[in-house]
Amino acid sequence: xxxxxxxxxxxxVRRPYLKMEWIEAVLRNxxxxxxxxxxxxxxxxxxxxxxxxxxxVVEADGETxxxxxxxxxxxx
Amino acid sequence: MVFRxxxxxxxxxxxxxxxxxxxxxxxxxxxxxxxxxxxxxxxxEIEDASSVINLSELQVLSLPLASFIVVDRTPYRAxxxxxxxxxxxxxxxxxxxxxxxxxxxEWQQHIVSDTEVMSGKPVIxxxxxxxxxxxxxxxxGLTPEEIxxxxxxxxxxxxxxxxxxxxxxxxxxxxPA
Numbered sequence: 001x002x003x004x005x006x007x008x009x010x011x012x013v014r015r016p017y018l019k020m021e022w023i024e025a026v027l028r029n030x031x032x033x034x035x036x037x038x039x040x041x042x043x044x045x046x047x048x049x050x051x052x053x054x055x056x057v058v059e060a061d062g063e064t065x066x067x068x069x070x071x072x073x074x075x076x
Numbered sequence: 077m078v079f080r081x082x083x084x085x086x087x088x089x090x091x092x093x094x095x096x097x098x099x100x101x102x103x104x105x106x107x108x109x110x111x112x113x114x115x116x117x118x119x120x121e122i123e124d125a126s127s128v129i130n131l132s133e134l135q136v137l138s139l140p141l142a143s144f145i146v147v148d149r150t151p152y153r154a155x156x157x158x159x160x161x162x163x164x165x166x167x168x169x170x171x172x173x174x175x176x177x178x179x180x181x182e183w184q185q186h187i188v189s190d191t192e193v194m195s196g197k198p199v200i201x202x203x204x205x206x207x208x209x210x211x212x213x214x215x216x217g218l219t220p221e222e223i224x225x226x227x228x229x230x231x232x233x234x235x236x237x238x239x240x241x242x243x244x245x246x247x248x249x250x251x252p253a
Contacts, residue, residue, distance in 0.1 A: 006085040014097040014110060014119065038124055052099065066085060067121075069100040069108070 002064040011067055022047045023068050026056045031076050040066060044074050081131060083150045088125035093118050138250065145189050145196045186237030198241060200234045203227070210238040 001020060012018060026045030031053075034042045039060030047054045053074040057067035078091040095118040097110035106123035125131060136144070188201045198207040205227060213223050220235040 004082075004085050006082040006087045010080065010082065010087070010089050016096065055100075069097065069110075072099045072101040072111070 002061075004059065004064055004066045007065055007067060011069070015069060018068055019049075022050070022054055023056050023065055026054050026068075027058070027065075030056075044071065044076070046076075079134070081125065081150060086124050086126050088122040088129065088131070090120040090122070091118070092120070143196055145191065147189075147191075186234050187241045200230055200238065203229060205230060207238045207241055210235055211242055214239070 001024070025047070026043050030043035030045050032042075032044045036042060036057075041058050041060075041062070043056045043058065044053050045056070046052070047070075050070060052070040052072075053076070055067075055069055055071040055074060056065060058064060059066050077093075079088065080091070081088050093116070095112040095116075097118060098113050099111045100108050100121075101111070102108045106128070108121040108123075109117050110119040110121065112118045122129065131150075186201055187198050187207060189196050189198050193199055194204055194206050199205055200207070200210070210223065213226075214220075214235070218226070220232045223235050224230055224232055
């Protein structure tokens with residue numbers, strides 16, 4: 001899985017509990033997707049182990065993971 | 077508190093305090109707050125930072141700073157972001173004394189900060205002599221020439237760079253009431 005420097009050096013440092021399998025699961029089967037104005041795409045999916053919705057942001061290339069966080073504001 | 081900019085991704089992260097982000101919330105387009113297990117806001121993430129913020133200017137006012145460290149500065153480039161103040165020249169952003177004959181490149185040859193040396197305090201390059209110490213020597217009445225004599229490897233230009241650095245650093249400081 002491709003990731004940005006921001007994901008590796010900031011996101012994972014702040015959220016060391018994130019599992020790549022969660023991210024892959026969200027990308028495989030999102031409950032919602034949105035394309036941002038800057039071309040990045042947001043995906044949301046519920047992670048049972050976490051008990052929360054996880055937002056995953058992917059670069060405009062469609063494959064490079066840029067961000068991921070448990071999204072407090074997401075309403076399915 | 078740490079401001080870190082990722083130029084390639086155009087992401088700015090402001091770490092208010094160290095910790096693990098348990099949950100996050102987008103409070104404005106592209107602006108996400110990080111919460112820790114105690115529901116404290118520990119950081120702020122700003123996406124497309126260069127298009128919404130003038131990243132070339134940072135003013136620090138009235139903070140009781142004990143340490144101020146700048147590392148890995150991204151080269152300045154003009155931005156189209158509206159700003160309350162005109163975009164600063166790169167020289168001003170780095171405390172360069174363009175009005176005194178101390179060019180930025182020259183200034184940076186004298187004063188450096190390294191987290192491995194004197195806890196990151198500004199020091200004269202190649203020494204462990206802090207700017208603070210040099211200022212105190214001057215305040216004690218020593219001349220630059222006497223300081224040079226006292227400390228081998230230090231030049232008069234080094235001492236003057238300390239003064240210029242201090243003057244620029246205090247540019248926005250106010251005396252507490």
